[in-house]
Amino acid sequence: xxxxxxxxxxxxxxxxxxxxxxxxxxxxxxxxxxxxxxxxxxxxxxxxxxxxxxxxxxxxxxxxxxxxxxxxxxxxxxxxxxxxxxxxxxxxxxxxxxxxxxxxxxxxxxxxxxxxxxxxxxxxxxxxxxxxxxxxxxxxxxxxxxxxxxxxxxxxxxxxxxxxxxxxxxxxxxxxxxxxxxxxxxxxxxxxxxxxxxxxxxxxxxxxxxxxxxxxxxxxxxxxxxxxxxxxxxxxxxxxxxx
Amino acid sequence: xxxxxxxxxxxxxxxxxxxxxxxxxxxxxxxxxxxxxxxxxxxxxxxxxxxxxxxxxxxxxxxxxxxxxxxxxxxxxxxxxxxxxxxxxxxxxxxxxxxxxxxxxxxxxxxxxxxxxxxxxxxxxxxxxxxxxxxxxxxxxxxxxxxxxxxxxxxxxxxxxxxxxxxxxxxxxxxxxxxxxxxxxxxxxxxxxxxxxxxxxxxxxxxxxxxxxxxxxxxxxxxxxxxxxxxxxxxxxxxxxxxxxxxxxxxxxxxxxxxxxxxxxxxxxxxxxxxxxxxxxxxxxxxxxxxxxxxxxxxxxxxxxxxxxxxxxxxxxxxxxxxxxxxxxxxxxxxxxxxxxxxxxxxxxxxxxxxxxxxxxxxxxxxxxxxxxxxxxxxxxxxxxxxxxxxxxxxxxxxxxxxxxxxxxxxxxxxxxxxxxxxxxxxxxxxxxxxxxxxxxxxxxxxxxxxxxxxxxxxxxxxxxxxxxxxxxxxxxxxxxxxxxxxxxxxxxxxxxxxxxxxxxxxxxxxxxxxxxxxxxxxxxxxxxxx
Numbered sequence: 001x002x003x004x005x006x007x008x009x010x011x012x013x014x015x016x017x018x019x020x021x022x023x024x025x026x027x028x029x030x031x032x033x034x035x036x037x038x039x040x041x042x043x044x045x046x047x048x049x050x051x052x053x054x055x056x057x058x059x060x061x062x063x064x065x066x067x068x069x070x071x072x073x074x075x076x077x078x079x080x081x082x083x084x085x086x087x088x089x090x091x092x093x094x095x096x097x098x099x100x101x102x103x104x105x106x107x108x109x110x111x112x113x114x115x116x117x118x119x120x121x122x123x124x125x126x127x128x129x130x131x132x133x134x135x136x137x138x139x140x141x142x143x144x145x146x147x148x149x150x151x152x153x154x155x156x157x158x159x160x161x162x163x164x165x166x167x168x169x170x171x172x173x174x175x176x177x178x179x180x181x182x183x184x185x186x187x188x189x190x191x192x193x194x195x196x197x198x199x200x201x202x203x204x205x206x207x208x209x210x211x212x213x214x215x216x217x218x219x220x221x222x223x224x225x226x227x228x229x230x231x232x233x234x235x236x237x238x239x240x241x242x243x
Numbered sequence: 244x245x246x247x248x249x250x251x252x253x254x255x256x257x258x259x260x261x262x263x264x265x266x267x268x269x270x271x272x273x274x275x276x277x278x279x280x281x282x283x284x285x286x287x288x289x290x291x292x293x294x295x296x297x298x299x300x301x302x303x304x305x306x307x308x309x310x311x312x313x314x315x316x317x318x319x320x321x322x323x324x325x326x327x328x329x330x331x332x333x334x335x336x337x338x339x340x341x342x343x344x345x346x347x348x349x350x351x352x353x354x355x356x357x358x359x360x361x362x363x364x365x366x367x368x369x370x371x372x373x374x375x376x377x378x379x380x381x382x383x384x385x386x387x388x389x390x391x392x393x394x395x396x397x398x399x400x401x402x403x404x405x406x407x408x409x410x411x412x413x414x415x416x417x418x419x420x421x422x423x424x425x426x427x428x429x430x431x432x433x434x435x436x437x438x439x440x441x442x443x444x445x446x447x448x449x450x451x452x453x454x455x456x457x458x459x460x461x462x463x464x465x466x467x468x469x470x471x472x473x474x475x476x477x478x479x480x481x482x483x484x485x486x487x488x489x490x491x492x493x494x495x496x497x498x499x500x501x502x503x504x505x506x507x508x509x510x511x512x513x514x515x516x517x518x519x520x521x522x523x524x525x526x527x528x529x530x531x532x533x534x535x536x537x538x539x540x541x542x543x544x545x546x547x548x549x550x551x552x553x554x555x556x557x558x559x560x561x562x563x564x565x566x567x568x569x570x571x572x573x574x575x576x577x578x579x580x581x582x583x584x585x586x587x588x589x590x591x592x593x594x595x596x597x598x599x600x601x602x603x604x605x606x607x608x609x610x611x612x613x614x615x616x617x618x619x620x621x622x623x624x625x626x627x628x629x630x631x632x633x634x635x636x637x638x639x640x641x642x643x644x645x646x647x648x649x650x651x652x653x654x655x656x657x658x659x660x661x662x663x664x665x666x667x668x669x670x671x672x673x674x675x676x677x678x679x680x681x682x683x684x685x686x687x688x689x690x691x692x693x694x695x696x697x698x699x700x701x702x703x704x705x706x707x708x709x710x711x712x713x714x715x716x717x718x719x720x721x722x723x724x725x726x727x728x729x730x731x732x733x734x735x736x737x738x739x740x741x742x743x744x745x746x747x748x749x750x751x752x753x754x755x756x757x758x759x760x761x762x763x764x765x766x767x768x769x770x771x772x773x774x
Contacts, residue, residue: 126340
C-alpha cells in the first residue's frame with residue numbers, strides 16, 4: 001500500500017513537500033514506525049501509548065484529524081500535521097499554546113466545597129473529563145484563522161467539566177474568564193465534535209457555557225455589533241453595504 | 244534558582260511537584276514529553292485505598308505483603324496503605340471524578356489478589372482522569388514546565404546530586420539545569436520488551452539509567468510483571484477490572500482453565516502455557532451484558548473494537564500476556580531518598596520496597612501518589628537547608644555536550660532499530676514469564692555485544708530540529724545499560740519468586756528473601772542481595 005506524508009525540514013528547505021512510501025502495515029502508527037525504522041530514519045512524528053489515551057499522535061489523514069494509533073489506512077492516503085500550530089518538523093507541531101489557553105480559561109477546580117456526589121452528578125462531567133488533549137479539535141477549528149487568541153474547544157470543554165462539578169464553589173470565576181476570546185467567538189460549526197476521538201461534543205459544551213453565561217448576566221457581544229440603527233440609516237445617504 | 248527539580252511529569256512527578264510547591268519550594272518540572280502524554284494515562288483499573296469500615300488497612304497491608312512474596316517492607320507498606328485514604332480525599336478535592344455508589348460514596352471494585360473490593364476508580368479511565376486533574380492543578384498552582392527536554396545525566400559534585408543535563412528535543416541543544424534537590428519520576432524500563440509490552444513508547448528507563456551512572460543503587464531489576472490480558476498481537480492492555488468485574492479466561496474449547504483472580508504472574512503463566520500448546524486464549528465478557536460493559540468498562544469495549552474488531556458483548560476477545568510493569572528501579576528508602584545525596588525518586592522508576600516480587604493490581608497509582616508526595620515534601624524540606632553546591636558549566640555538562648555533538652558524526656554500520664526489535668524478542672522469550680540460566684546467559688552475551696557495537700550504530704538523521712532518531716538512539720543506549728542489569732539480576736536470583744520464575748530453580752528459596760541491589764563499582768556491574 002502506498003501512502004503520502006507531508007514533510008517539513010526547515011534546515012533543508014523552507015517548504016513542505018509530500019513524500020510517498022510503500023508500507024505493509026494497516027494501522028497508521030505501525031506504518032509510521034515501519035517507515036521510520038526500515039526506510040527513512042528522518043521521518044518525525046510523536047507517539048506514546050499506542051492505545052488512544054495519551055493524545056500525542058494526532059495528525060491529519062486526507063485533511064481530517066485522526067489519532068494515528070487508532071487509524072487504519074487506505075491506498076493513497078495523505079498524512080499531514082495538524083493545523084493551527086507551527087509545524088516544527090514533519091508531523092510534529094508546537095503544543096506550547098496548550099498551557100496558555102488552559103490557564104487563561106481557569107480550567108481547574110478553584111475552590112473545593114464538600115458535596116454529596118451522586119452517580120448522576122458524576123455522569124454530568126464524565127464525557128468531558130475523558131478529554132485526552134490531543135488537539136484534534138483545536139486543529140479543526142476555523143476560528144483560529146481569524147483569532148489566534150481564541151480559547152478553543154478543548155479548553156472550553158474542560159471549563160464546562162469544572163463548572164458542572166458540584167465540588168466547585170467558584171464556577172462564576174470560570175464563566176468570567178471565558179467571555180473574552182471564549183464562548184461567543186465560536187461559530188458553532190461543529191468541526192470539533194466531528195473529529196473528537198473521545199466522542200466529546202465541544203460544540204454543545206460551548207452552547208451550554210453560553211447559556212450559563214447568560215444566566216450569569218452576560219450577553220452575546222455579537223448582538224451589539226448588529227445595531228441596525230447605525231450604518232443602515234439611509235437618511236444620511238450612507239449605506240455601507242451598497243444597497 | 245530552583246529548589247526542587249522534578250524530572251518526569253506523570254502522576255508521580257506532578258504529585259511531587261505539587262507537594263514541593265505546597266512546602267514553598269521553587270519547582271521546575273522537566274519532561275521528555277508533555278505531562279498528559281505520560282504513561283499514567285494508561286492506568287485503567289483503579290487505585291487501592293481502604294475507605295470504608297468493611298475493610299481495614301491491615302488487610303491492604305497483608306494483601307500487598309503476600310503479593311510481594313516476602314520482599315516488601317511491612318513498615319513502608321503500612322505507611323503507604325495508611326496514606327491511601329487521605330490521598331483519595333485530596334484527589335477528590337482537586338476534582339478527580341471518581342465513580343460513585345448510589346449513596347454518593349466513592350465506589351470500589353475488587354482486583355486480583357485483593358481480599359476486599361478496594362480499588363477506587365473512574366470508569367476505566369482512572370489514570371487518565373487522575374493525571375489530567377493533577378495537570379490542571381499544576382497549572383492552577385503556576386508550576387513551571389520545561390516540556391520535551393530529555394534527561395541525559397545527573398550532575399554529581401562532591402558526591403551530591405546538584406542538577407541534570409537535558410537535551411532540548413526541538414533544537415538538540417544540551418542544557419545544564421542546576422537545583423538544590425533532584426527528584427526522578429521518569430517511569431519504568433519496560434520498553435526493553437520492545438514489541439511485547441503494554442507501555443508507552445516513551446518509557447525507556449532514562450532516569451533509572453542516569454541514576455545508575457550517577458552512582459545510585461538500583462534494586463529488584465529482575466522483577467518484571469506480565470499482564471495476563473493484552474489484545475493478541477496489538478498488545479493493547481485490557482484492564483484487570485475486566486476480570487474483576489467477572490470476566491472469564493477460556494481456551495479454544497471454551498473452557499475455563501485458571502482462577503481469573505489469582506495474582507497476575509500465576510494467571511499470565513497459565514495463559515503462556517496454553518499458548519505454548521499452540522492454543523489461543525480468550526477473554527469472555529459476553530455474560531456481563533452490554534449495559535454492564537458500557538457502565539464499567541467503556542474503554543475496554545472501544546479498544547477491543549478498534550484493535551481486534553471484536554464486540555466484547557457478543558464475541559470472545561483473543562488475548563496474550565505482555566510485559567506491563569517493572570517492580571525494580573532506583574533504590575529508595577521510606578522517605579523517597581536514593582542512595583545518592585539530594586537525589587530522590589518516586590513512581591515506577593523507583594524500587595520503594597512495597598511491590599517486592601509482584602505488584603498488587605491497583606497499587607501502582609497509589610504508589611506514584613504516595614511516594615510522589617513523600618519525594619516532593621522531603622526534597623522541599625531538604626532544599627531549605629541546602630545551598631547551591633556548584634557553579635555553572637560543570638564537567639558533566641561539557642562532556643554531555645561533546646557526546647551529543649559526537650553522535651552526529653558516528654558511523655552507521657549497524658542499525659539500532661533492528662537490534663531494538665530483536666532485543667524485545669529475546670527478552671520476552673528468555674527473560675520473560677519463564678527463565679533459565681543458559682538462555683539468560685545467551686541474552687547477556689548478546690546485550691554486551693550490542694554495548695560494544697553501540698558507537699557503530701549512530702544516527703542517519705543529521706538534522707538538529709526535533710531529531711527523534713537521535714532521541715531513540717540515546718534511549719536505546721539507556722535500554723542497553725538497563726537490560727544488562729535486568730539479566731544479571733535475574734541470573735543471580737537462583738530461585739522462583741513472584742514474577743521471577745526460573746525453570747531451573749522452580750522453588751522459592753529462603754536465603755533469597757532479600758532485595759537484589761545493583762550498582763557500578765569500578766565500571767563493573769555488581770549485584771548483591773540485602774535483607
